[in-house]
Amino acid sequence: xxxxxxxxxxxxxxxxxxxxxxxxxxxxxxxxxxxxxxxxxxxxxxxxxxxxxxxxxxxxxxxxxxxxxxxxxxxxxxxxxxxxxxxxxxxxxxxxxxxxxxxxxxxxxxxxxxxxxxxxxxxxxxxxxxxxxxxxxxxxxxxxxxxxxxxxxxxxxxxxxxxxxxxxxxx
Numbered sequence: 001x002x003x004x005x006x007x008x009x010x011x012x013x014x015x016x017x018x019x020x021x022x023x024x025x026x027x028x029x030x031x032x033x034x035x036x037x038x039x040x041x042x043x044x045x046x047x048x049x050x051x052x053x054x055x056x057x058x059x060x061x062x063x064x065x066x067x068x069x070x071x072x073x074x075x076x077x078x079x080x081x082x083x084x085x086x087x088x089x090x091x092x093x094x095x096x097x098x099x100x101x102x103x104x105x106x107x108x109x110x111x112x113x114x115x116x117x118x119x120x121x122x123x124x125x126x127x128x129x130x131x132x133x134x135x136x137x138x139x140x141x142x143x144x145x146x147x148x149x150x151x152x153x154x155x156x157x158x159x160x161x162x163x164x165x166x167x168x169x170x171x
Contacts, residue, residue, distance in 0.1 A: 001033045002040045003051040008095045008160065014141040017047075017054040020075050023117050027057070031073050031115060034059045039069075043093045045131040047138030050094050058135035062127045072122070074112035077136050081109040088130060090144045098160060102147045104133045 006012050020027060030053060038046040038059055045060040056076045063070040084106030091099040107125045110132050114120050124132055134144055145156055 001036060003033050003037045005037060005041065005046075005050050005093050006052055008143060008145070010094075012052055012054075013049060013094055013138070013143060015049065015054055016141050017049050017056045017139040019056050020113070023075065023113070023115060027055075027075070028115055030055070031057060031059060035061075035071055035073075038093075041093050044127065045135045046093065047135045049138050049141070056139045058132075058139065060128065060131045060135060062131055073115055074110065074120075074122075074132075074135075075114070077110050077112035077132065077139070079105075079108050079133065079136060080111050082133075083107050086130065090130065090134060092134070092144050094138075095143060095145060095160070097163075098145075098156065100145065100148055100152065100156070102130075102134075102144050104130050108132055110136075 030048065034046050034048065034051065034057065037051060038061065044062050045058060048055045048057040058074045058077055060072040060074070061069055082105030085103060086106045087101050087103050089099050090102045106129065108129045110122045110124065112120055122132065137144070145153055148156065
């Protein structure tokens with residue numbers, strides 16, 4: 001089932017998520033809904049808080065359009081190592097129609113549980129490394145715009161909120 005994606009400035013996006021202690025059928029249903037929602041958007045990643053669920057669960061798929069889907073499910077993901085630096089343009093399903101360059105690790109090692117509760121380790125670089133960092137930030141109530149300089153963040157807020165007001169006036 002496709003769920004509604006919360007958008008900035010919804011205060012739910014700023015809350016820290018709780019670790020998953022038991023993987024249940026409800027967890028599996030949530031992951032299925034998250035994948036449906038991410039693919040429908042379309043996006044390359046989605047964190048549970050983006051649909052209003054404060055559990056430490058993310059889904060990612062960075063496969064190309066001409067490749068078969070390669071869904072990654074990460075429960076209680078944690079970056080255990082990061083190195084190098086990239087400065088790439090990012091967008092977010094929770095901050096529609098806006099993108100900005102964000103500084104991230106170029107390579108990360110992430111440990112997480114899969115849906116069977118087994119620990120898995122991901123060694124990621126490129127878009128996958130960025131997606132892991134971006135989605136794990138969501139679990140801590142951090143949006144990619146929080147990584148911008150105070151000046152850029154201030155400009156973003158003014159323009160974004162003004163655009164939202166203009167859109168409301170049109171409806």
